[in-house]
Amino acid sequence: MRTLQVITLGCSKNTVDTEHLLYQLRNDYEIIPEGETVPVDIQLINTCGFIGDAKEQSIQVILQSAARKAAGEIGKIFVFGCLSQRYSDEMPELIPEVDAWFGARDLDPLIRALGCEPDATKSHLRVRTDGQHPYAFLKISEGCDRRCSYCAIPLIRGAHRSVPMEVLVHEAESLAAEGVRELVLIAQDTTFYGLDLYKRRALAELLRRLSAVEGIEWIRIHYSYPADFPDDVLDEMASNPKVCRYMDIPLQHISDKVLDNMHRHVTGAWTRELIRKMREKVPGVVLRTTLIVGHPGEGPKEFSELLDFVAEARFERMGAFPYSEEEGTYGAEHFKDSVTARTKKNRLSRLMELQRGISFAFNQSRIGTVEKVLIDDFNDGVFVCRSEFESPEVDGEILVRYDSSAFDGVEPYSMVGEFIEVRITAADEYDLTAEPL
16 A cells, blocks of 8 residues: 655644544555654645744745655655645745645545545544544534634635534544543634524534533533623533533733724623633633733733733633734734834743743642543553643643552553542642542
């Protein structure tokens, strides 16, 4: 069989695309795992084109593959994903060593170019590339109808398109059959789910349908948009034991001036009320957000307001990024990127220093508590675990040292994917340590 290798860059949504693609190709190619530097007949590169750093990384990886092709280690290079979607006219001229370019929405043409015929009846099946962790990302929709002024995603991925509920249930069933215990729901905006197909926001109904899948014990929600947030999702989170009390909701800012420039369709008052409602309706909920510093319109006053908001809201989890002007967006065409790179860096440092103290206090407050955790991995005598309050790949971990007497001599690797109860014994700003009960 011909050999094929995929290099996946960017976000978890790209990973899901790669896994669906590999299932369609599995019978015609020997799949070489990513990271193995062996000669291959075809190398596919799934690119990211969201912001400057991601674009630069994608280009560097393509150039590295081109050098390997010149050395005879790679037969053909096919590039797909966000970078080639966004720069479909420029890239073939810039890097002629690539044999074919495909956009983020061109999986079927890519499959045909590789000599296979797409099978729509198998669209819910995947070849997992994550080392068989007991969690999996489930992409519930594609594209975005929002038009945030700083964001290029609608230009790249197109309009919002929900995946039919029955397809997602079938995908969840196949993942559960492979040992997946936790689903992480992802999309450009998970709260928008269903509006195109069912003419209503259907995320809460989807949560109920997925909860009925045997073997799935946790469902986690990522990438929720604050405007018009559906209250029934909070009701489901409060009442359904399989829905983690965890919400990833990128807020980006709190200043009315900056939010208006961002085209976020919310105000600072709306945002504060939404957070209050979330904490009231779902006691103990852990909130993760992302924020942008240095957006056009953010002066010292607006940044000070952002600092005050973070100190007040006390997000258990938070990430932040400096504003990156992206060509083709409303912001690039209508605003001047007037905040200097040095100022952005300083503001980011101050914001994250504040958050480190908040995260540390939250983790410290858990010392002595008993929590249910999922064992993700076993390394060097230690179980790597998470509770419902830690999302995979973005949050910290709970580390539990293996003691054969505590686990009745059970072989530790066989316990990956199992739930156990532990008592938290120590914590820093990121990770926690625990002992088994």
